[in-house]
Amino acid sequence: MTWWVLTLTAIAAVLVGWLLWLYFHGRRIRNRGRGWLGPAYIGESRATARLILPPAVEIVKRVCNITRTPPESRAWFQRTEAGVGDTLQFRIECRNGGYTPIPAQEIRISDEPQGPGEVVPGSGLVNIGGGEDIPLSDELLNQLFTEMGIRLSDIPDAPAELPARTSVYVRYKVRASAEEAEEEAGPEAGGGPPPD
Helix, strand or coil: CHHHHHHHHHHHHHHHHHHHHHHHHHCCEECCCCCCCCCCEECCCCCCCCCCCCCCEEEEEEEEECCCCCHHHCCCECEECCCCCCEEEEEEEEEECCCCCEEHHHCEECCCCCCCEEECCCCCEEEECCCCEEECCHHHHHHHCCCCCEEHHHCCCCCCEECCCEEEEEEEEEEECCCCCCEECCHHHCCCCCCC
16 A cells, blocks of 8 residues: 555656646746845746827817807717808817827828818917917918918917827818808718718
8 A cells, every 4th residue: 555655646746846847947937046035037928018009199170060059059070061151160189199298390280171161260279288279370270271281389379299198179160152961071070971
C-alpha cells in the first residue's frame, strides 16, 4: 500500500512541477524572486490595451424655419419645409471631440448655400463653448460661402484655441426667394423622408 502512495505522490509532484514550469516559462514570464524586492521581468505580453478615442472634429449642419415655428418651440432639424418669404436660420457646429485643444488657425468652416434664397445681412453670429454670441461681419459671412471659408482665428474676440470637448458654431439667416418644397441642411443631413 505504501508503495502505491509513494508512486502516486511522485507522479503528482512531477505533474505539478511541469504545470508550474509551463505557467512561468511556457508563457515566457520570468520572475526571479524580485516581485517584492524589485521589478518582475516580463518577456511577452499576452493582452494589449486598446483605447478608442472619439473623432477629433465633427461638423454638423442644422436648420430651423423661424417664420413658421413659434419661439418657445424652436428646434434644430436636418431638414425643414420653407415657402416664399420664409426666414431660415442655419447652424453649423464644429465640435472638438478630442482630448486636446485645437489651435484656432487650424479650424476652418465653410458652407454651400442650399436652394434659392438670399443671406440676411447682419445675421451672422459665432458662439464658442456656449458663451456669448459674437457678431460676424457681413464680409466674414460672405467669406463663409467661398471655398476657403473662414478660420476661427479670423473672427475678432475669438480665443487662440478651441478647448477639448467644446463646440463652436456659426449661425446665419437666409430668406427664401422662390417656392421650395423643403430645405435641407446639406448633404450630410441624410436622405430620409421629410418630417410630417
